[in-house]
């Protein structure tokens with residue numbers, strides 16, 4: 067949708083705003099012709115930017131679209147971890163796009179953004195509804211780890227999202243293994259896809275779907291970030307995307323230096339399952355464990371204290387068991 071040259075044109079327009087920036091000066095600073103600048107300004111208008119052309123003055127940026135375009139997200143990033151941002155409009159699945167880039171050798175820190183997905187995927191082969199009003203972002207990671215040691219990454223990304231949401235004024239909880247929750251509803255989900263050799267993860271694509279504003283047809287179980295952030299500052303999708311990316315970069319950095327132990331306390335403080343009666347089922351719906359959730363171990367497994375003692379579960383879907391409490395009282 068937008069690329070690095072567009073970003074540089076926008077940077078010049080933002081720097082000049084509220085005044086106009088001369089097309090000639092922009093062309094000279096970017097080593098482009100004036101015609102090439104005019105063509106790119108047309109492209110930016112097509113992407114949703116409101117840019118006025120003023121005779122004798124140049125181009126004036128009047129408004130930017132509320133989309134997670136690279137050109138909107140990049141200037142908001144605090145972390146230098148993200149090396150390349152792509153996408154920002156509509157796509158099938160940002161995870162598929164990021165996987166294609168990873169397979170083609172894209173470096174760690176590559177990002178694919180979308181304002182809408184037509185074939186968004188969730189865990190366990192489910193669809194992920196991805197209408198406008200959300201942020202859909204996938205990142206390429208290349209952790210120098212054995213696949214088993216990379217196992218806690220879904221939780222690491224969850225902690226990162228929670229950190230990011232906190233910077234926007236929303237305190238969220240974490241529901242093992244991959245949900246970020248807000249007031250009892252799911253506000254974000256994480257889908258991790260990995261290519262590994264025997265002793266090394268080649269790449270990991272971590273895809274995050276964030277419900278920002280309620281849209282028609284949203285599932286009843288969904289929560290929305292905009293409902294938890296101060297009304298005075300309407301949430302822009304680019305700000306949400308940047309907060310997610312900064313949060314993920316900081317949590318991944320902590321994980322890279324200290325392992326999951328470095329995040330364990332923070333995870334525990336947001337763990338909405340701790341002390342609750344739960345059932346864990348596999349993708350086929352078979353019960354894998356039942357008991358009281360006791361937090362996660364250093365490998366990111368959910369610890370469950372059941373009738374036959376403690377078990378550590380590596381994957382599955384958790385449901386709360388309010389019925390059990392009622393039955394036992």
Ligand code: BTN
Nearest residue numbers: 159161186187188189255273275
């Ligand atoms: C889940 O909770 O089941 C995980 C949902 C993950 C959805 C995100 S949206 C961005 C990325 N692209 C996809 O197709 N899926 C992930």
